[in-house]
Amino acid sequence: MSEGLAFYAIFFAAIFTNNILLTNYLGMCSFLAVSREVDTSMGLGWAVVFVMTATSALNWLAYHYILVPFDLTYLRFVVFIVIIAAFVQIVEMIIERVSDKLYIALGIFLPLITVNCAILGVSLFMVIREYTFINSIFFGLGSGIGWMVAIIAMAGIRQKMARSRVPRALVGAGIALIIAGIMALAFMGFSGMIKIT
Amino acid sequence: MSPLAQILIGVGAISAITTLLAIIMVIADATIGNYGSVQIRINKEKDITVEGGRTLLSALMDEKIFIPSACGGRGSCGLCKVKVTSEIGEHLPTELPWLSDDERKENVRLSCQLKIKKDAAIQIPEELFNVKEFECEVKSIVDLTHDIKEITLRLKEPAQMKYKAGQFVQFEVPEYELTSEPVYRAYSISSQPSRTDEIELEIRLVPSGICTTYVFEHLKVGDTVTINGPYGHFYLQDTDARIIFVAGGSGNAPIKSILHDMLEKDIQREAVYFFGARSKCDLFLIDEMREMEKKLPNFKYVPTLSQPQPEDNWEGDVGRVTDAIERNIDSGENTEAYLCGSPGMIESVVDVLKKKGIPEDKIYYDKFA
Ligand SMILES: Cc1cc2nc3c(=O)[nH]c(=O)nc-3n(C[C@H](O)[C@H](O)[C@H](O)COP(=O)(O)OP(=O)(O)OC[C@H]3O[C@@H](n4cnc5c(N)ncnc54)[C@H](O)[C@@H]3O)c2cc1C
Ligand code: FES
Numbered sequence: 001m002s003e004g005l006a007f008y009a010i011f012f013a014a015i016f017t018n019n020i021l022l023t024n025y026l027g028m029c030s031f032l033a034v035s036r037e038v039d040t041s042m043g044l045g046w047a048v049v050f051v052m053t054a055t056s057a058l059n060w061l062a063y064h065y066i067l068v069p070f071d072l073t074y075l076r077f078v079v080f081i082v083i084i085a086a087f088v089q090i091v092e093m094i095i096e097r098v099s100d101k102l103y104i105a106l107g108i109f110l111p112l113i114t115v116n117c118a119i120l121g122v123s124l125f126m127v128i129r130e131y132t133f134i135n136s137i138f139f140g141l142g143s144g145i146g147w148m149v150a151i152i153a154m155a156g157i158r159q160k161m162a163r164s165r166v167p168r169a170l171v172g173a174g175i176a177l178i179i180a181g182i183m184a185l186a187f188m189g190f191s192g193m194i195k196i197t
Numbered sequence: 198m199s200p201l202a203q204i205l206i207g208v209g210a211i212s213a214i215t216t217l218l219a220i221i222m223v224i225a226d227a228t229i230g231n232y233g234s235v236q237i238r239i240n241k242e243k244d245i246t247v248e249g250g251r252t253l254l255s256a257l258m259d260e261k262i263f264i265p266s267a268c269g270g271r272g273s274c275g276l277c278k279v280k281v282t283s284e285i286g287e288h289l290p291t292e293l294p295w296l297s298d299d300e301r302k303e304n305v306r307l308s309c310q311l312k313i314k315k316d317a318a319i320q321i322p323e324e325l326f327n328v329k330e331f332e333c334e335v336k337s338i339v340d341l342t343h344d345i346k347e348i349t350l351r352l353k354e355p356a357q358m359k360y361k362a363g364q365f366v367q368f369e370v371p372e373y374e375l376t377s378e379p380v381y382r383a384y385s386i387s388s389q390p391s392r393t394d395e396i397e398l399e400i401r402l403v404p405s406g407i408c409t410t411y412v413f414e415h416l417k418v419g420d421t422v423t424i425n426g427p428y429g430h431f432y433l434q435d436t437d438a439r440i441i442f443v444a445g446g447s448g449n450a451p452i453k454s455i456l457h458d459m460l461e462k463d464i465q466r467e468a469v470y471f472f473g474a475r476s477k478c479d480l481f482l483i484d485e486m487r488e489m490e491k492k493l494p495n496f497k498y499v500p501t502l503s504q505p506q507p508e509d510n511w512e513g514d515v516g517r518v519t520d521a522i523e524r525n526i527d528s529g530e531n532t533e534a535y536l537c538g539s540p541g542m543i544e545s546v547v548d549v550l551k552k553k554g555i556p557e558d559k560i561y562y563d564k565f566a
Contacts (some may be wrong), residue, residue: 040290062214071203072210079214086218093229096312100286108290 007138009194010131016190020118022151027118031151032176034112040153044048045148047109049141051091052122055084056140059123060133073127088114088165118147129179153183207229238318246338249315253279253308264321264427265367267383270309276383279308283318312395315401330425331355331366335418336395341481344402345447347387348412349395350422358385358427362458363451363535365563366426368408373415373549375407382408385537385563386427387450388458396424401447431563433459434533438559440468442527442533443518446479448538449564452515453482455535456489456496467495473518473542476502477509494528518542519549529555538564 020026027048032090034044059080067073095107113119122143126136157179166175198206233248237256239245247256254264254277275295281304288296292307333350341347352358365385372378384502388397401411416422433440433455442452452470459466474480486498501514501521513522526532531559534550543562550560 066210066214070206070210071198072207075207075211077213082215082218086222089222090225090229093225097229097314104287104289 005135007135010135011138011142013194014139015146015149016187017192017194019145019146019150020121020143021188022180022187024121025184026121027116027147028180030116031111031154031180032149035151035154035158035176038152038155038159039153042148043105044112044143045111045151047106048113048116048118048147049144050106051069051088051110051113052119052144052147053085053137053140054091055080055087055119056122056126056136057133058083058087060131060136062128063127076124076127077120080120084119084123085114097124105132118143154179211497215508216308232314235313236316236424237313238316240320240323241318242317247313253306253313253317253319255309256313257308260331262321262325263330263367263425263428264308264325265383265422266309266381267367268309269380269382272307272310275307277308278305280305280320281311282320283316283319285311285315285317327359327427328425329355329358330423331358333396333422334338335416335420335422338416338418341399344480345415345481346400346402348398348400348416349388350398350424351395353421358396359393360390360427361432362386362454363432364391364427364429365431365451366398366424367428368398368412369423370408370411371498375410377403380407381425385431385454386448387453389454389461391458391461399447399450399453429537429563431539431561433464433535433536434561436533437466439532440466441550441555442468442470442538443473443509443522443534444470445473445518445538445542448536448542448563449482451537451563452535453485453505456493460489460492465493465495468493469497469499471518471521471525472498472500473521473538474500474502475504476506477511516518519545522546522549522553526553529553533534534560536560540564
């Protein structure tokens with residue numbers, strides 16, 4: 001049970017000690033595909049922060065007010081996925097409608113993250129760990145920021161490495177996975193600060 | 198609770214949730230995603246009304262105004278540029294790689310990326326009004342090499358096409374195994390404009406390419422196909438400068454068209470044609486080119502093989518086209534160059550020609566990208 005944990009503890013834990021990308025290795029595909037430039041990574045990162053926060057709130061409500069009362073918690077995978085997909089679609093439409101600037105900065109990344117497993121992961125962790133509504137929102141926010149921190153760091157490293165000579169067999173995803181592994185080791189340095197499981 | 202009731206509740210709940218979301222989506226599509234109809238004013242004279250929220254390219258296409266688009270709207274060819282003269286918002290990141298600084302300032306846009314959400318005004322070259330859609334019948338399919346076919350299309354409706362030698366058309370690939378919607382690919386016309394009722398294409402197989410696989414494995418004599426065109430600025434300039442033609446593979450197509458056109462119009466300019474191939478089995482229409490040399494006394498054909506095989510008994514030039522140009526051309530004075538082929542080949546040939554002293558604005562090319 002996590003009632004004892006304050007929302008700020010969960011928030012910081014989600015960024016550092018329990019970084020969804022570097023400790024759970026979720027959200028890898030877009031992480032590898034879009035981490036070539038810091039600018040685009042930042043755009044994608046913000047989109048993930050926004051969608052994670054909002055969908056953890058929505059999914060929390062759906063879980064506790066629909067699935068639990070009808071004893072349907074085993075349906076959570078399907079329900080969470082369709083809610084995420086529908087939410088992303090609608091947000092994309094709204095952004096496209098209201099602001100060109102926002103669409104250029106954020107909107108074009110939204111379709112990329114509908115299928116980002118880190119987003120589903122956050123919703124699932126939040127019900128498994130039995131977070132309260134507020135804690136869930138901060139968990140979503142923290143996880144999103146953690147994901148963004150990781151992808152920006154990765155993009156920075158890959159930009160720096162653009163000119164380095166990487167062994168032929170490792171060019172591309174190979175070296176990216178090795179870098180991700182080393183980053184994960186570095187993040188292990190945070191563990192012990194706060195613990196949430 | 199009985200197991201049956203449990204199953205029913207599960208199915209019912211999931212149906213209810215997805216139906217609810219679907220209804221929300223439909224409503225959103227009809228309200229947020231609905232931009233009504235919008236007007237596009239073309240060249241200050243013609244107004245068309247289209248459904249809002251679509252790309253400019255597809256909106257124009259529906260009105261039978263054809264903008265060249267070799268990649269079929271994926272934003273990977275950069276051909277579908279259109280100048281927008283009304284305020285329409287910033288360039289999208291997907292457009293920027295294709296636009297020069299000047300084009301960005303003039304608000305040139307990639308029409309396949311730009312969605313039209315409000316009334317707009319655009320400027321397109323007059324000649325695009327000439328572009329039409331043609332229904333054709335496949336008259337013949339001939340193997341030129343192991344991976345290049347010559348396709349002759351008889352024009353049915355309209356029955357004639359007016360174009361300049363060197364221009365290209367777009368071939369419509371209908372929906373089939375490799376594509377769930379029609380796609381368009383550019384092919385240069387290899388016949389000459391005097392043959393007004395038919396056009397000929399030279400198509401090279403790109404392994405697992407959408408259009409070329411269709412042409413190589415599905416297209417049969419007698420089939421009906423749709424093309425649109427003509428497009429492009431790759432034609433002979435009206436000067437008396439010496440001409441260097443350079444091509445590889447199916448890049449031969451527009452040059453063959455230009456040569457036949459020169460012959461018919463009795464244009465006796467000095468010209469040399471460097472054709473690059475790997476080995477003899479990649480060469481084609483050699484007899485026709487030798488014949489051309491006899492009829493156009495100032496024309497010379499220089500095929501060059503990069504990897505001649507022992508059984509080829511090859512006595513001509515050996516090496517890449519760039520080597521052949523290096524050897525055979527001493528100065529680029531009063532010379533124009535026309536190149537056609539893969540982007541890589543074109544870039545390296547442009548470098549050599551510039552070294553020979555041919556200014557960049559006298560080098561014309563069609564990149565088969
Ligand atoms: C102005 C213009 C004129 C052209 N004229 C001709 C012509 O006369 N004859 C001709 O054969 N082609 C010509 N092309 C190329 C043609 O339009 C297609 O791009 C090509 O035939 C591949 O189409 P596809 O649908 O089979 O392959 P796609 O399904 O589009 O591509 C499959 C894969 O192959 C790659 N690819 C695409 N084109 C090539 C290529 N040329 N070589 C190697 N890899 C490629 C793509 O990047 C992709 O990964 C021309 C292109 C342009 C822009
Ligand atoms: S159609 Fe190819 S870039 Fe627009």
